[in-house]
Protein backbone atom coordinates (compact mmCIF):
# COMPACT_ATOMS: atom_id res chain seq x y z
CA UNK A 1 0.00 0.00 0.00
CA UNK A 2 2.84 2.41 0.84
CA UNK A 3 4.64 1.69 -2.43
CA UNK A 4 1.44 2.18 -4.37
CA UNK A 5 0.67 5.45 -2.62
CA UNK A 6 4.21 6.65 -3.31
CA UNK A 7 4.60 5.64 -6.94
CA UNK A 8 1.20 5.06 -8.54
CA UNK A 9 -0.81 8.00 -9.85
CA UNK A 10 -3.54 8.56 -7.26
CA UNK A 11 -6.38 8.42 -9.80
CA UNK A 12 -8.15 5.56 -8.01
CA UNK A 13 -9.91 5.66 -4.68
CA UNK A 14 -8.95 2.22 -3.42
CA UNK A 15 -10.45 0.28 -0.54
CA UNK A 16 -7.92 -0.41 2.23
CA UNK A 17 -7.48 -3.97 1.09
CA UNK A 18 -4.53 -5.70 -0.56
CA UNK A 19 -5.62 -8.82 -2.39
CA UNK A 20 -3.03 -11.56 -2.70
CA UNK A 21 -4.60 -14.70 -4.13
CA UNK A 22 -7.97 -16.10 -5.06
CA UNK A 23 -9.74 -19.30 -5.97
CA UNK A 24 -13.25 -19.43 -7.37
CA UNK A 25 -15.36 -16.83 -5.57
CA UNK A 26 -13.05 -16.50 -2.57
CA UNK A 27 -10.12 -14.13 -2.31
CA UNK A 28 -7.47 -13.74 0.38
CA UNK A 29 -5.92 -10.49 1.60
CA UNK A 30 -2.35 -9.95 2.81
CA UNK A 31 -3.31 -10.81 6.38
CA UNK A 32 -4.72 -14.16 5.30
CA UNK A 33 -8.34 -13.08 5.71
CA UNK A 34 -10.69 -14.77 3.22
CA UNK A 35 -13.56 -12.84 1.56
CA UNK A 36 -16.48 -13.95 -0.57
CA UNK A 37 -16.23 -11.92 -3.76
CA UNK A 38 -19.39 -10.42 -5.29
CA UNK A 39 -17.48 -8.05 -7.57
CA UNK A 40 -15.46 -10.23 -9.99
CA UNK A 41 -12.92 -7.45 -10.44
CA UNK A 42 -15.67 -5.34 -12.03
CA UNK A 43 -17.40 -8.08 -14.03
CA UNK A 44 -14.11 -9.37 -15.42
CA UNK A 45 -13.54 -12.68 -13.63
CA UNK A 46 -16.51 -14.39 -15.26
CA UNK A 47 -15.49 -17.80 -13.87
CA UNK A 48 -14.06 -16.46 -10.62
CA UNK A 49 -10.41 -16.38 -9.59
CA UNK A 50 -7.94 -18.77 -11.21
CA UNK A 51 -10.51 -21.26 -12.42
CA UNK A 52 -8.46 -24.46 -13.01
CA UNK A 53 -9.72 -25.26 -16.54
CA UNK A 54 -9.44 -21.60 -17.59
CA UNK A 55 -5.86 -21.48 -16.25
CA UNK A 56 -5.06 -24.61 -18.20
CA UNK A 57 -6.40 -23.16 -21.47
CA UNK A 58 -4.57 -19.86 -20.94
CA UNK A 59 -1.32 -21.51 -19.84
CA UNK A 60 -1.32 -23.89 -22.82
CA UNK A 61 -1.44 -20.90 -25.16
CA UNK A 62 1.01 -18.87 -23.06
CA UNK A 63 3.66 -21.56 -23.32
CA UNK A 64 3.05 -22.07 -27.06
CA UNK A 65 2.85 -18.60 -28.61
CA UNK A 66 2.15 -15.59 -26.40
CA UNK A 67 1.99 -12.87 -29.06
CA UNK A 68 2.45 -12.46 -32.78
CA UNK A 69 1.17 -8.95 -33.70
CA UNK A 70 -1.56 -8.50 -36.27
CA UNK A 71 0.87 -8.85 -39.17
CA UNK A 72 0.21 -12.59 -39.02
CA UNK A 73 -2.71 -15.01 -38.65
CA UNK A 74 -3.22 -16.87 -35.37
CA UNK A 75 -5.80 -19.50 -34.59
CA UNK A 76 -7.21 -18.42 -31.19
CA UNK A 77 -8.40 -15.00 -32.39
CA UNK A 78 -9.89 -16.47 -35.60
CA UNK A 79 -11.72 -19.18 -33.66
CA UNK A 80 -12.93 -16.67 -31.10
CA UNK A 81 -14.29 -14.38 -33.83
CA UNK A 82 -16.08 -17.40 -35.31
CA UNK A 83 -17.64 -18.29 -31.94
CA UNK A 84 -18.75 -14.72 -31.28
CA UNK A 85 -20.36 -14.50 -34.71
CA UNK A 86 -22.02 -17.93 -34.56
CA UNK A 87 -23.49 -17.17 -31.14
CA UNK A 88 -24.67 -13.64 -31.92
CA UNK A 89 -25.53 -13.63 -35.61
CA UNK A 90 -23.04 -10.81 -36.14
CA UNK A 91 -20.73 -11.08 -39.17
CA UNK A 92 -17.25 -9.82 -38.29
CA UNK A 93 -15.15 -8.91 -35.23
CA UNK A 94 -12.37 -6.44 -34.47
CA UNK A 95 -10.25 -7.20 -31.38
CA UNK A 96 -8.76 -4.67 -28.99
CA UNK A 97 -7.79 -4.66 -25.31
CA UNK A 98 -10.42 -2.79 -23.34
CA UNK A 99 -13.95 -1.50 -23.27
CA UNK A 100 -13.02 2.05 -24.21
CA UNK A 101 -11.10 0.77 -27.22
CA UNK A 102 -13.98 -1.48 -28.28
CA UNK A 103 -16.20 1.63 -28.20
CA UNK A 104 -13.61 3.75 -30.04
CA UNK A 105 -13.65 1.16 -32.81
CA UNK A 106 -17.46 1.23 -32.91
CA UNK A 107 -17.42 5.04 -33.09
CA UNK A 108 -14.81 5.09 -35.86
CA UNK A 109 -16.80 2.54 -37.86
CA UNK A 110 -20.03 4.53 -37.41
CA UNK A 111 -18.29 7.72 -38.56
CA UNK A 112 -16.88 5.94 -41.59
CA UNK A 113 -20.23 4.32 -42.47
CA UNK A 114 -21.89 7.74 -42.35
CA UNK A 115 -19.14 9.30 -44.45
CA UNK A 116 -19.42 6.55 -47.07
CA UNK A 117 -23.21 6.73 -47.33
CA UNK A 118 -24.02 10.37 -46.40
CA UNK A 119 -20.85 12.35 -47.15
CA UNK A 120 -20.56 15.53 -45.10
CA UNK A 121 -24.04 15.13 -43.60
CA UNK A 122 -24.07 12.85 -40.58
CA UNK A 123 -21.48 13.36 -37.87
CA UNK A 124 -23.52 13.02 -34.70
CA UNK A 125 -23.58 10.07 -32.29
CA UNK A 126 -26.48 10.15 -29.85
CA UNK A 127 -25.93 8.64 -26.41
CA UNK A 128 -28.06 8.60 -23.27
CA UNK A 129 -27.95 10.63 -20.07
CA UNK A 130 -26.30 8.78 -17.21
CA UNK A 131 -24.38 6.50 -19.60
CA UNK A 132 -20.77 5.40 -19.28
CA UNK A 133 -18.67 4.49 -22.31
CA UNK A 134 -15.05 4.83 -21.17
CA UNK A 135 -12.22 7.20 -20.27
CA UNK A 136 -10.58 8.04 -23.60
CA UNK A 137 -11.45 11.46 -24.99
CA UNK A 138 -13.99 10.18 -27.52
CA UNK A 139 -15.64 7.73 -25.12
CA UNK A 140 -15.71 10.44 -22.43
CA UNK A 141 -17.52 12.66 -24.92
CA UNK A 142 -19.95 9.79 -25.47
CA UNK A 143 -20.46 9.39 -21.72
CA UNK A 144 -23.63 11.24 -20.73
CA UNK A 145 -22.43 12.39 -17.29
CA UNK A 146 -20.84 15.83 -17.20
CA UNK A 147 -19.04 15.03 -13.93
CA UNK A 148 -16.61 12.95 -16.02
CA UNK A 149 -16.03 15.79 -18.50
CA UNK A 150 -14.93 18.66 -16.29
CA UNK A 151 -11.20 19.44 -16.50
CA UNK A 152 -10.78 17.56 -19.79
CA UNK A 153 -12.33 20.00 -22.22
CA UNK A 154 -12.47 20.31 -25.14
CA UNK A 155 -13.80 16.81 -25.76
CA UNK A 156 -14.09 15.15 -29.14
CA UNK A 157 -17.00 16.81 -30.94
CA UNK A 158 -19.93 14.98 -32.55
CA UNK A 159 -21.70 13.58 -29.49
CA UNK A 160 -25.00 14.53 -27.89
CA UNK A 161 -26.63 12.83 -24.95
CA UNK A 162 -30.36 12.85 -24.30
CA UNK A 163 -33.02 11.39 -22.03
CA UNK A 164 -34.09 7.81 -22.77
CA UNK A 165 -37.34 8.98 -24.35
CA UNK A 166 -38.21 8.33 -27.97
CA UNK A 167 -39.60 11.89 -28.36
CA UNK A 168 -36.27 13.40 -27.36
CA UNK A 169 -34.39 11.10 -29.70
CA UNK A 170 -36.80 11.88 -32.58
CA UNK A 171 -36.23 15.61 -32.07
CA UNK A 172 -32.51 15.13 -32.52
CA UNK A 173 -32.92 12.77 -35.49
CA UNK A 174 -35.02 15.35 -37.32
CA UNK A 175 -31.96 17.55 -37.77
CA UNK A 176 -30.66 14.90 -40.18
CA UNK A 177 -27.16 14.69 -38.70
CA UNK A 178 -27.34 11.48 -36.69
CA UNK A 179 -24.93 8.71 -37.68
CA UNK A 180 -25.53 6.35 -34.76
CA UNK A 181 -27.16 5.68 -31.40
CA UNK A 182 -24.85 4.31 -28.73
CA UNK A 183 -26.61 2.73 -25.74
CA UNK A 184 -26.07 0.41 -22.79
CA UNK A 185 -29.01 -2.00 -22.44
CA UNK A 186 -28.27 -1.86 -18.69
CA UNK A 187 -26.40 1.22 -17.47
CA UNK A 188 -23.82 -0.29 -15.14
CA UNK A 189 -21.73 2.61 -13.86
CA UNK A 190 -24.91 4.71 -13.94
CA UNK A 191 -26.34 2.68 -11.03
CA UNK A 192 -27.55 -0.56 -12.70
CA UNK A 193 -30.40 1.08 -14.59
CA UNK A 194 -32.21 -1.24 -17.02
CA UNK A 195 -33.44 0.55 -20.14
CA UNK A 196 -37.13 0.02 -20.87
CA UNK A 197 -37.16 -2.78 -23.51
CA UNK A 198 -40.00 -0.97 -25.32
CA UNK A 199 -37.77 2.12 -25.65
CA UNK A 200 -34.92 -0.06 -26.94
CA UNK A 201 -37.22 -1.56 -29.58
CA UNK A 202 -38.51 1.89 -30.60
CA UNK A 203 -34.94 3.10 -30.89
CA UNK A 204 -34.03 0.09 -33.03
CA UNK A 205 -36.97 0.77 -35.38
CA UNK A 206 -36.09 4.45 -35.61
CA UNK A 207 -32.51 3.49 -36.42
CA UNK A 208 -33.54 0.98 -39.09
CA UNK A 209 -36.01 3.41 -40.74
CA UNK A 210 -33.39 6.16 -40.98
CA UNK A 211 -30.30 4.04 -41.70
CA UNK A 212 -28.86 5.19 -38.39
CA UNK A 213 -26.56 2.62 -36.81
CA UNK A 214 -27.52 1.16 -33.45
CA UNK A 215 -24.48 0.42 -31.30
CA UNK A 216 -24.92 -1.63 -28.12
CA UNK A 217 -22.19 -1.03 -25.54
CA UNK A 218 -22.08 -4.48 -23.94
CA UNK A 219 -18.72 -3.94 -22.26
CA UNK A 220 -20.22 -4.78 -18.86
CA UNK A 221 -23.33 -6.71 -19.92
CA UNK A 222 -21.61 -9.17 -22.30
CA UNK A 223 -20.14 -12.59 -21.52
CA UNK A 224 -23.36 -13.96 -20.07
CA UNK A 225 -23.54 -11.39 -17.27
CA UNK A 226 -27.29 -10.83 -17.69
CA UNK A 227 -28.24 -14.47 -18.31
CA UNK A 228 -27.85 -14.27 -22.08
CA UNK A 229 -24.57 -13.96 -23.98
CA UNK A 230 -25.40 -10.29 -24.63
CA UNK A 231 -28.06 -8.19 -22.92
CA UNK A 232 -29.61 -7.03 -26.22
CA UNK A 233 -30.79 -10.64 -26.62
CA UNK A 234 -33.39 -9.95 -23.90
CA UNK A 235 -34.97 -7.22 -26.03
CA UNK A 236 -35.48 -8.90 -29.40
CA UNK A 237 -33.43 -6.30 -31.30
CA UNK A 238 -30.29 -6.84 -33.37
CA UNK A 239 -27.75 -4.03 -33.09
CA UNK A 240 -25.59 -3.02 -36.06
CA UNK A 241 -22.50 -2.97 -33.83
CA UNK A 242 -21.83 -4.53 -30.41
CA UNK A 243 -18.84 -3.61 -28.25
CA UNK A 244 -17.75 -5.87 -25.43
CA UNK A 245 -14.77 -6.40 -23.13
CA UNK A 246 -14.72 -6.83 -19.33
CA UNK A 247 -15.78 -10.46 -18.78
CA UNK A 248 -14.96 -11.72 -22.27
CA UNK A 249 -11.60 -13.30 -21.51
CA UNK A 250 -12.35 -14.11 -17.86
CA UNK A 251 -9.55 -11.94 -16.47
CA UNK A 252 -7.24 -10.97 -19.31
CA UNK A 253 -7.45 -7.69 -21.24
CA UNK A 254 -9.54 -8.18 -24.36
CA UNK A 255 -12.02 -5.99 -26.17
CA UNK A 256 -14.14 -6.96 -29.16
CA UNK A 257 -16.31 -4.96 -31.53
CA UNK A 258 -18.84 -7.07 -33.42
CA UNK A 259 -20.24 -5.89 -36.73
CA UNK A 260 -23.53 -6.91 -38.36
CA UNK A 261 -24.50 -7.16 -42.02
CA UNK A 262 -24.48 -3.40 -42.73
CA UNK A 263 -21.17 -2.64 -41.09
CA UNK A 264 -19.10 -5.81 -41.53
CA UNK A 265 -16.87 -4.39 -44.27
CA UNK A 266 -16.71 -0.72 -43.25
CA UNK A 267 -13.25 -0.92 -41.71
CA UNK A 268 -11.02 -1.95 -44.61
CA UNK A 269 -7.24 -2.45 -44.73
CA UNK A 270 -5.33 0.26 -42.85
CA UNK A 271 -8.43 1.90 -41.36
CA UNK A 272 -7.97 0.65 -37.80
CA UNK A 273 -5.50 -1.39 -35.77
CA UNK A 274 -4.14 -2.46 -32.41
CA UNK A 275 -0.76 -3.98 -31.58
CA UNK A 276 -2.04 -6.23 -28.81
CA UNK A 277 -5.60 -6.68 -30.12
CA UNK A 278 -6.57 -10.33 -30.50
CA UNK A 279 -3.60 -11.45 -28.42
CA UNK A 280 -3.52 -15.27 -28.53
CA UNK A 281 -3.43 -15.73 -24.74
CA UNK A 282 -6.38 -13.38 -24.16
CA UNK A 283 -8.22 -15.04 -27.06
CA UNK A 284 -7.58 -18.51 -25.60
CA UNK A 285 -9.02 -17.29 -22.29
CA UNK A 286 -12.11 -16.01 -24.09
CA UNK A 287 -12.55 -19.20 -26.09
CA UNK A 288 -12.57 -21.08 -22.81
CA UNK A 289 -15.04 -18.65 -21.21
CA UNK A 290 -17.40 -19.04 -24.19
CA UNK A 291 -17.12 -22.83 -24.06
CA UNK A 292 -18.31 -22.69 -20.44
CA UNK A 293 -21.15 -20.23 -21.12
CA UNK A 294 -23.65 -22.90 -22.11
CA UNK A 295 -27.39 -23.04 -21.45
CA UNK A 296 -26.83 -24.65 -18.04
CA UNK A 297 -24.60 -21.85 -16.79
CA UNK A 298 -26.89 -19.17 -18.25
CA UNK A 299 -29.91 -20.76 -16.52
CA UNK A 300 -27.92 -20.80 -13.31
CA UNK A 301 -27.33 -17.06 -13.74
CA UNK A 302 -31.10 -16.59 -13.97
CA UNK A 303 -31.87 -18.67 -10.88
CA UNK A 304 -29.14 -17.01 -8.81
CA UNK A 305 -30.49 -13.65 -9.94
CA UNK A 306 -34.00 -14.60 -8.84
CA UNK A 307 -32.66 -15.78 -5.48
CA UNK A 308 -30.78 -12.50 -4.87
CA UNK A 309 -33.78 -10.37 -5.83
CA UNK A 310 -36.25 -12.40 -3.78
CA UNK A 311 -34.03 -12.35 -0.72
CA UNK A 312 -33.03 -8.70 -0.87
CA UNK A 313 -36.22 -7.01 -2.05
CA UNK A 314 -37.97 -8.03 1.16
CA UNK A 315 -34.98 -7.25 3.43
CA UNK A 316 -35.04 -4.40 5.96
CA UNK A 317 -33.23 -1.24 4.90
CA UNK A 318 -33.43 -2.06 1.20
CA UNK A 319 -35.49 0.32 -0.93
CA UNK A 320 -35.08 -1.19 -4.40
CA UNK A 321 -33.29 -3.94 -6.27
CA UNK A 322 -32.59 -3.38 -9.98
CA UNK A 323 -30.75 -5.18 -12.75
CA UNK A 324 -30.89 -8.42 -14.70
CA UNK A 325 -28.97 -11.65 -14.34
CA UNK A 326 -25.94 -11.31 -12.08
CA UNK A 327 -25.76 -7.55 -12.53
CA UNK A 328 -27.66 -6.22 -9.54
CA UNK A 329 -28.11 -2.74 -8.08
CA UNK A 330 -29.36 -2.27 -4.52
CA UNK A 331 -30.68 1.00 -3.16
CA UNK A 332 -30.38 1.06 0.59
CA UNK A 333 -31.63 3.38 3.32
CA UNK A 334 -28.11 3.61 4.75
CA UNK A 335 -25.51 5.30 2.50
CA UNK A 336 -24.02 2.75 0.08
CA UNK A 337 -20.46 3.41 1.26
CA UNK A 338 -21.36 2.42 4.83
CA UNK A 339 -23.03 -0.78 3.69
CA UNK A 340 -20.01 -1.64 1.53
CA UNK A 341 -17.64 -1.13 4.48
CA UNK A 342 -19.88 -3.23 6.73
CA UNK A 343 -19.93 -6.01 4.12
CA UNK A 344 -16.15 -5.96 3.82
CA UNK A 345 -15.73 -6.05 7.58
CA UNK A 346 -18.04 -9.07 7.60
CA UNK A 347 -15.99 -10.77 4.86
CA UNK A 348 -17.91 -9.93 1.67
CA UNK A 349 -16.69 -7.78 -1.21
CA UNK A 350 -19.36 -5.74 -3.01
CA UNK A 351 -19.17 -2.76 -5.38
CA UNK A 352 -20.75 0.67 -5.66
CA UNK A 353 -22.41 2.35 -8.64
CA UNK A 354 -23.69 5.86 -8.01
CA UNK A 355 -25.75 5.71 -4.80
CA UNK A 356 -26.28 1.95 -5.04
CA UNK A 357 -24.57 -1.22 -3.99
CA UNK A 358 -23.64 -3.18 -7.10
CA UNK A 359 -23.25 -6.94 -7.23
CA UNK A 360 -21.37 -8.57 -10.11
CA UNK A 361 -20.46 -12.02 -8.79
CA UNK A 362 -18.71 -14.68 -10.84
CA UNK A 363 -21.35 -16.48 -12.91
CA UNK A 364 -20.32 -19.82 -11.39
CA UNK A 365 -20.30 -18.65 -7.76
CA UNK A 366 -21.21 -21.73 -5.68
CA UNK A 367 -24.71 -21.57 -4.14
CA UNK A 368 -23.57 -21.91 -0.50
CA UNK A 369 -21.15 -18.98 -0.86
CA UNK A 370 -23.78 -16.90 -2.63
CA UNK A 371 -26.36 -17.53 0.09
CA UNK A 372 -23.89 -16.75 2.85
CA UNK A 373 -22.81 -13.53 1.13
CA UNK A 374 -26.35 -12.32 0.41
CA UNK A 375 -27.22 -12.86 4.09
CA UNK A 376 -24.30 -10.57 4.95
CA UNK A 377 -25.45 -7.92 2.43
CA UNK A 378 -28.97 -8.01 3.88
CA UNK A 379 -27.65 -7.63 7.42
CA UNK A 380 -25.33 -4.79 6.41
CA UNK A 381 -28.21 -2.94 4.78
CA UNK A 382 -30.37 -3.25 7.86
CA UNK A 383 -30.43 0.29 9.21
CA UNK A 384 -31.40 -0.85 12.66
CA UNK A 385 -27.69 -1.50 12.98
CA UNK A 386 -27.98 -5.18 13.73
CA UNK A 387 -24.40 -6.47 13.59
CA UNK A 388 -23.65 -8.09 10.27
CA UNK A 389 -23.10 -11.79 10.71
CA UNK A 390 -19.46 -12.65 10.19
CA UNK A 391 -18.40 -15.14 7.54
Ligand SMILES: *Cc1c(COP(=O)(O)O)cnc(C)c1O
Nearest residue numbers: 098099100132133134188219220
Ligand atom coordinates in the same frame (compact mmCIF):
# COMPACT_ATOMS: atom_id res chain seq x y z
C1 LIG B 1 -16.27 -0.45 -18.01
C2 LIG B 1 -17.03 0.07 -19.15
C3 LIG B 1 -16.40 0.71 -20.23
C4 LIG B 1 -14.92 1.00 -20.24
O1 LIG B 1 -14.17 -0.19 -20.25
P1 LIG B 1 -12.58 -0.12 -19.98
O2 LIG B 1 -12.14 -1.54 -20.18
O3 LIG B 1 -12.39 0.36 -18.58
O4 LIG B 1 -12.01 0.80 -20.98
C5 LIG B 1 -17.18 1.12 -21.30
N1 LIG B 1 -18.50 0.90 -21.31
C6 LIG B 1 -19.15 0.29 -20.31
C7 LIG B 1 -20.63 0.05 -20.39
C8 LIG B 1 -18.44 -0.14 -19.18
O5 LIG B 1 -19.09 -0.73 -18.16
